Amino acid sequence: MKRLAVLFITVLTLVSCGDEVEFNSPAFQGNRNEVLWKAEFTNASIDENGYLTINAGNNVETVSLTIPSVAVGTYILGDVNSMEGRYVDANGTVYSTNNRPDPTVSIYPEYGFVKLDEINNNTFTGSFEFNAFDESGLNVINFGGITEQDPITGGIFYRVPLVSGSIPAVVITCDDTEEIALEARANWLASFDPSLEYIDQDTYQSTCNTYREALRVQRDYCGDLDGELQQAIDELNVCPFRCTFATQNRNTAQAAIEAATIANYAVACDNYRFYLEQQLETCGDDDGSIQLALDNLDCGDDDNDGVPNAFEDFDGDGDLTNDDTDNDGIANYLDDDDDGDGVLTIDEAKDADGNPIDTDGDTDVDYLDNDDDGDGLFTQFEPGDTDGDGIPNYLDTDDDDDTILTINENADPNLDGDPADALDTDMDGLPDYLDDM
Structure with missing residues (x-):
């Protein structure tokens, strides 16, 4: 954690009349306004x-x-509320390093x-200095010596006993909080990494918080002398x-719906709507x-035939009502058998992904083709599986x-798609196209 270059901490030298101060029992003393305070x-x-918290008093x-x-180290006062030097005088007036000086007194932080x-x-044994x-x-x-006659520069506490609470089994230090913050930052950055297809709002806000x-x-445990942590917060x-x-x-969702097929359009459309609503809520909509x-x-x-309405506007004029492939008076988007071949659109042949196929390769997919296999006979006149081959x-x-x-x-001499006039060479009652003999 960077520290301001202007902050200098002097190693405490305990002197009294030229001799080292020694204690044989718990003690707390310091130079308060140039006068020794015990x-x-x-x-x-x-x-x-x-x-x-180290407490000391003299009944006044x-x-x-x-x-x-609860870890050996130096803690800077006057920066964050979690680190404090406090003095209460005989009148009950509280002086604290967390109270900022009036600009008429000082324009610089009092660390x-x-x-x-x-x-x-x-x-616990250590030393301190502060202005409160x-x-x-x-x-x-x-509490800080400023003349040669000061018996103590700042103050000291010596073997102050713990009377309330206990030392935690795991003591959290500034380094620990720095490490946790770095990990949290990495998770936050990962939530909107450029490699992501979509940025999940819940994940982003959770990792950000x-x-x-x-x-x-980290600020509470390390301080923030240069203000970088508070700026980031x-x-x-x-x-x-x-x-x-x-x-x-x-x-991203718009590109996906523009590339969608019949099979995945519904999912892509719902996804696009979700992200349009998210954009509307997040960004506003000044131009509508x-x-x-x-x-x-x-x-x-609308007709639950497995073909979204968006794919039933064949002439692309935006009007679904004027597209009627089989001319039965029912627009395709409301017709569950678009080609009128007796096979419901939803039951027409599809590939492994669920998209319609063109069995006879005539450029008309089966659900729009009244002769799916291109054998000259309309699909509606070809029930069953005569040869039992599963097709x-x-x-x-x-x-x-x-x-x-x-x-x-x-099979259809008059070419009307109806095999009623199909050739039966051996006159056995089975037309040749259904007779393997």
Whole structure:
């Protein structure tokens, strides 16, 4: 974590009249406004968040130092609320490093520190320095030596015992929160990676919120002297789904529906509608173009024949009512047998993907072809499977399996598609195209 170059932390040297200060019992003392201040009682507590607070007092005034982790290290005060130096005077006035100075007093941040040097048998030893302001920001209490006569530069606490709470089994440190934030950031970036076909809104917002919270925790444990963490938190805001993402999703879905086939159109259309609505909600619709696209979108199949309405406008004029392949007076989009061949459109031949096929290769797919196998006989006059080969007659070019194609057995001399006049050479009652003898 970067630290401002202007912040210098002086290693505490404990001196008194030229000699090192030594303690044989818990102690807490410091230079308060250039006067030695000693505590008559000391204790430490750890709250449910794992925050450590060193408390000291003399029955008139109290000092408390709070840091977010029970771990040896230096913690900067005056930057985040999770790290605080607090002094309460005899009148109950609270001075805190989390109160900012009034601009008439100081235009620069007033940084201090708590340095936890040792944790030994549930006791804590270290040093501190800070300026604490009252709520107005006009009055300050200073713990930090500024003259040669100061017996102590800043302050020290020595073997302060833990009386409330316990040291967590897993102590969270600044490094831990940095690592968690980096992982959360990676997950957030992955949620809108360019390789994704669609950017999922729920995934994006979930990973964004997790990342934002991880940054907040990192800020609490590491401080944020250069403001980069807070800037990142502010930029994430409340993690709104971006208009650019919604537009990208809409464009991808639009390309998919434009390339859709009969078999996958319904899914592609529903998908396109979903992303149009997402774009409308996310981006707004100043020119009304998104709503117009929604209004013009038809994902239906009114006759439930497996062919979406969008594929039943054969002349492409946008009018479904004037397309009637079999001329039966029923428009294709309402006709469940579009070619009137007796085989329902939904039952006509399809490929493995579910798309209509053209059995006889005459460029008319079977559901629009009244002679599906191209043998000269209309499909409606070719019931059954005469030769038992598993191919129904209307799709079988050799209905009797005699190796002579039906079209070559004079099955329809008058060429009206009806085999009522089919040739029966041996006069056995079976027309040649159905007679293998």
